[in-house]
Amino acid sequence: MGSTLFDKIWAAHVVSDLGDGYALLHVSRHLLHDGGGASLKQLAARGMAVRNPDLSFATIDHVIPTTPGRTRETSTPFTARITVLREYAAKAGIRLFDVGEPGQGIIHVIAPEQGISLPGSLIVCGDSHTCTHGGLGAIAFGIGATELLHVLATQTLVQRKPKRMRVRFEGERGPGVTAKDMVLHLIGHVRAAGGVGYAVEYAGAAVRALSVEERLTLCNLSIELGAKIGLIAPDETTYEYLHGRRYAPAGAEWDAALAYWRGLPTDDDAVFDREVVIDMAAVAPQITWGTNPEQVAAVDQRVPDPAAEPDLVKRQAMLDALDYMGLVPGTALTETPVDWVFIGSCTNSRLSDLQAAAAVARGRRVAPGVTAWVVPGSEAVKRAAEAEGLDRVFRDAGFEWREPGCSMCLAMNGETVPRGQRSVSTSNRNFVGRQGPGARTHLASPAMAAAAAVTGHIADVRSL
Amino acid sequence: MQAFTTLTAIAAPLPEPDINTDMIIRVERVRDLKPEEMGRYAFENRRFRPDGSEAPDFVLNQQPYRAARIILGGPNFACGSSREAAVWALAGFGIRCVIAPSFGPIFANNCYQNGMLPVVLPEATVQALTAEVMASGGTAEVTVDLERCEVVAPSGARSGFSIDAPRRAALLQGLDELQMTLRREPEIGAYQARDRAARPWLYPTKETTP
Numbered sequence: 001m002g003s004t005l006f007d008k009i010w011a012a013h014v015v016s017d018l019g020d021g022y023a024l025l026h027v028s029r030h031l032l033h034d035g036g037g038a039s040l041k042q043l044a045a046r047g048m049a050v051r052n053p054d055l056s057f058a059t060i061d062h063v064i065p066t067t068p069g070r071t072r073e074t075s076t077p078f079t080a081r082i083t084v085l086r087e088y089a090a091k092a093g094i095r096l097f098d099v100g101e102p103g104q105g106i107i108h109v110i111a112p113e114q115g116i117s118l119p120g121s122l123i124v125c126g127d128s129h130t131c132t133h134g135g136l137g138a139i140a141f142g143i144g145a146t147e148l149l150h151v152l153a154t155q156t157l158v159q160r161k162p163k164r165m166r167v168r169f170e171g172e173r174g175p176g177v178t179a180k181d182m183v184l185h186l187i188g189h190v191r192a193a194g195g196v197g198y199a200v201e202y203a204g205a206a207v208r209a210l211s212v213e214e215r216l217t218l219c220n221l222s223i224e225l226g227a228k229i230g231l232i233a234p235d236e237t238t239y240e241y242l243h244g245r246r247y248a249p250a251g252a253e254w255d256a257a258l259a260y261w262r263g264l265p266t267d268d269d270a271v272f273d274r275e276v277v278i279d280m281a282a283v284a285p286q287i288t289w290g291t292n293p294e295q296v297a298a299v300d301q302r303v304p305d306p307a308a309e310p311d312l313v314k315r316q317a318m319l320d321a322l323d324y325m326g327l328v329p330g331t332a333l334t335e336t337p338v339d340w341v342f343i344g345s346c347t348n349s350r351l352s353d354l355q356a357a358a359a360v361a362r363g364r365r366v367a368p369g370v371t372a373w374v375v376p377g378s379e380a381v382k383r384a385a386e387a388e389g390l391d392r393v394f395r396d397a398g399f400e401w402r403e404p405g406c407s408m409c410l411a412m413n414g415e416t417v418p419r420g421q422r423s424v425s426t427s428n429r430n431f432v433g434r435q436g437p438g439a440r441t442h443l444a445s446p447a448m449a450a451a452a453a454v455t456g457h458i459a460d461v462r463s464l
Numbered sequence: 465m466q467a468f469t470t471l472t473a474i475a476a477p478l479p480e481p482d483i484n485t486d487m488i489i490r491v492e493r494v495r496d497l498k499p500e501e502m503g504r505y506a507f508e509n510r511r512f513r514p515d516g517s518e519a520p521d522f523v524l525n526q527q528p529y530r531a532a533r534i535i536l537g538g539p540n541f542a543c544g545s546s547r548e549a550a551v552w553a554l555a556g557f558g559i560r561c562v563i564a565p566s567f568g569p570i571f572a573n574n575c576y577q578n579g580m581l582p583v584v585l586p587e588a589t590v591q592a593l594t595a596e597v598m599a600s601g602g603t604a605e606v607t608v609d610l611e612r613c614e615v616v617a618p619s620g621a622r623s624g625f626s627i628d629a630p631r632r633a634a635l636l637q638g639l640d641e642l643q644m645t646l647r648r649e650p651e652i653g654a655y656q657a658r659d660r661a662a663r664p665w666l667y668p669t670k671e672t673t674p
């Protein structure tokens with residue numbers, strides 16, 4: 001019987017088999033964000049050293065302000081966190097991409113963009129959206145603070161091997177449908193616990209047709225499916241994307257890597273523990289209406305009626321969600337007025353995302369009463385977008401063009417959607433209070449978010 | 465790490481599906497507090513109203529559940545963010561064990577690092593347990609026995625659960641994973657030498673294209 005992509009990568013990283021499905025795994029790349037400074041400090045306090053500092057990369061993203069004009073010196077209430085990271089990364093010899101230099105940005109945007117995340121590698125980070133990097137054909141997953149210390153000290157991690165699930169997206173995308181819509185549709189279909197216990201491989205013609213940036217978006221929401229790992233087999237699209245990137249292999253090493261990568265895709269006779277097929281004909285642009293990504297619908301639908309839900313626990317969850325979101329069952333979703341629009345986050349802040357949003361914003365105006373932000377995912381994305389004049393398109397339309405960081409995705413840096421206000425966001429979590437206490441979040445693609453900004457309500461991008 | 469052997473305690477029912485770690489501990493608390501300070505902010509959004517007063521209808525604000533050391537959770541308990549602070553907050557509140565049909569995968573790993581036991585039981589079993597506890601007004605205690613891998617309901621009904629052998633052994637003895645791995649340094653060194661030879665392109669990590 002053949003092996004899956006996941007099995008092949010897993011096997012290549014087993015340092016020791018610990019029995020009962022457990023293994024000590026070698027970590028190819030350890031990514032640190034600004035929460036990592038405390039861990040480095042803690043390790044030093046225990047008298048331990050970082051085992052392989054050249055396999056760790058750090059940046060600043062979560063607590064940094066994204067205010068236009070910010071600099072390395074801009075002081076905020078959270079500057080201490082950044083200072084600790086700077087100090088201890090330097091002591092340990094870990095490469096830190098600091099404010100204002102290419103390489104700074106949201107950790108899940110910069111590592112692919114810089115060629116740090118590679119196919120066939122095992123990547124971890126103290127952040128659940130590490131699954132994003134699976135879009136390049138890697139096993140990538142989030143870890144907790146104690147596991148993080150373990151990685152710093154040993155460059156390894158103890159993990160149990162998950163089951164394998166494959167999701168095949170078959171057929172062609174309809175108008176207005178993005179990778180974000182594909183994965184939101186999937187979560188609505190299999191529910192938020194549908195991937196618990198699995199590593200999920202995304203496959204099928206519609207996945208093969210995605211660009212690498214779109215694949216990163218698709219894998220980004222694997223954790224919202226309950227799976228901490230999502231991945232896509234590398235192919236020519238992947239290799240073309242990686243070739244010539246700053247930390248990607250070059251010369252003879254590139255050739256050796258390429259030969260290795262070509263052997264990674266799942267064998268034809270490999271077997272998965274669970275298979276799901278999604279017909280692309282059924283996928284329309286999506287918008288979430290609740291407080292969990294599975295509470296999602298096609299944008300041309302109505303707010304669902306909890307009375308139609310037979311399961312009492314689920315019905316209560318729907319009632320609570322609609323109450324928090326301030327929505328009335330039966331109302332057309334497109335009749336929902338919005339106050340905020342946030343285009344950013346590790347889900348949708350890459351150049352192609354900003355291009356898609358700009359295409360909607362071009363020649364239009366942000367509706368009165370709406371505050372709309374564009375937060376590029378990295379310094380490199382920001383510069384590339386500016387070189388194309390996208391910042392002008394957004395500014396002319398009344399959007400605010402900001403500096404790279406996580407920003408309003410989780411509001412850890414103090415940038416919040418005010419209580420009771422409604423935001424259409426390109427991020428990945430519509431949880432209660434995620435964008436600030438009392439904030440109401442609807443998740444959607446960049447083009448849909450831009451459409452909401454210019455119309456002042458949830459809008460179907462296909463009708464603009 | 466604190467060992468876990470057996471526990472008999474009040475169990476608080478929290479059957480909602482997909483409770484996420486953002487709900488268990490808010491991001492500002494993760495950012496600003498030390499692990500040992502987080503207990504009073506566990507489920508902050510649910511336990512307290514915006515004005516800071518207690519929400520009386522939330523289960524953890526009710527007697528006898530204020531003294532709960534076990535949570536009877538719903539499917540996909542503690543999904544979402546990887547924040548280990550979710551475990552620290554629950555531990556700070558007094559919780560040592562969560563029984564649920566399934567868990568967010570990163571949360572489950574984080575539990576094992578902190579002497580907290582995540583027990584997976586079928587949804588119907590968790591529901592039956594919850595019903596029994598609620599029928600007693602919460603006073604009937606639940607026992608979780610890691611030695612025997614059993615949950616004992618107030619009625620005496622026993623449900624076996626499975627837990628991976630390495631995790632069970634570490635919890636029973638309170639072993640620190642890092643200390644155990646440090647003993648394997650020769651294996652790690654040998655792996656790296658092998659892998660470096662086979663996949664040198666995975667180890668440059670200096671800029672190849674400045």
Ligand code: SF4
Pocket residue numbers: 061062106107108127129345346347405406409410427428
């Ligand atoms: S953008 Fe949001 S989801 Fe992504 S790493 Fe930052 S906070 Fe996490």
